[in-house]
Amino acid sequence: MNLFELAANSQIFFLLFSRIVLITFTAPLISSQGIPSIAKIGLAFMTAYVVFPWVAAGMYPIPDTGLGYVALLIGEGLIGLIIGLFMTLVFAAFQTSGQFFSLQMGFGASQVFDPLSQVEIPLLGQYFNLVALFVFIATNSFNRLFFIGVFRSFEAVRAVDVLTQTDALASLMMSSLAGMFQAALIISLPVLGTLVVVNISLGLMAKAAPQMNLLMLGFPVSILTAFILIFLALPLLVATFDAVIENGWESLMRLLTVYEGARS
Numbered sequence: 001m002n003l004f005e006l007a008a009n010s011q012i013f014f015l016l017f018s019r020i021v022l023i024t025f026t027a028p029l030i031s032s033q034g035i036p037s038i039a040k041i042g043l044a045f046m047t048a049y050v051v052f053p054w055v056a057a058g059m060y061p062i063p064d065t066g067l068g069y070v071a072l073l074i075g076e077g078l079i080g081l082i083i084g085l086f087m088t089l090v091f092a093a094f095q096t097s098g099q100f101f102s103l104q105m106g107f108g109a110s111q112v113f114d115p116l117s118q119v120e121i122p123l124l125g126q127y128f129n130l131v132a133l134f135v136f137i138a139t140n141s142f143n144r145l146f147f148i149g150v151f152r153s154f155e156a157v158r159a160v161d162v163l164t165q166t167d168a169l170a171s172l173m174m175s176s177l178a179g180m181f182q183a184a185l186i187i188s189l190p191v192l193g194t195l196v197v198v199n200i201s202l203g204l205m206a207k208a209a210p211q212m213n214l215l216m217l218g219f220p221v222s223i224l225t226a227f228i229l230i231f232l233a234l235p236l237l238v239a240t241f242d243a244v245i246e247n248g249w250e251s252l253m254r255l256l257t258v259y260e261g262a263r264s
Helices: 003-008 010-026 037-055 066-102 123-138 141-156 159-164 166-208 214-263
Strands: 111-114 119-122
Touching: 010 037, 010 066, 010 141, 037 141, 066 123, 066 141, 066 159, 066 166, 066 214, 123 141, 123 214, 141 214, 166 214
Parallel strands: none
Antiparallel strands: 111 119
């Protein structure tokens, strides 16, 4: 495709660009503030240029009025925002799992700045988030972000479909939110359960020997126990992270299949 064809179909191209640029600004990894905005816009522009010949032909009836075209442009951006936020919601499970037991192990007051979410989160939540990002890259999920989130989404859903098929989207978001807390609890349960047992044991020791300063002893014991468990369970955690990310892609594919079936 040359630039003359692109200029002749500029209205369709900007519809594609609107969806892709919102994905790049909200999806995991590439939405980091460490990546310049101009680089994200350039990536979105090049991606729209590459997929344009495959997805643009006969895909969109362009409205006659400017107001209708702006509404269509906003709708496409909304689809990209939904896709990016959905994958971000999957990654929120890893941060939440670290928050579940940070307080119990004595790291509740230690906060680090997360460049992805632009908020301060507990240290263990940031550690789990970084491990999940490495798993995200190692399992080719970054490539799937463009194949499923970009190319496959253009085949399956348009802006008008989001307005006519809101039940499927609402059901996915509710199930994803519930799944996020479920995955976070499953990931944190071994460490959280062990720390509960450690705290109960320290409490019984404090009753049996009141002269011992178990308050000062409890912090290093809890921290050491948690770190040993995380180190031993790290291979299982990586497999769990991979399963959670894979489940997120499958949920997104089911949503796109529902929209594609409704269109046909």
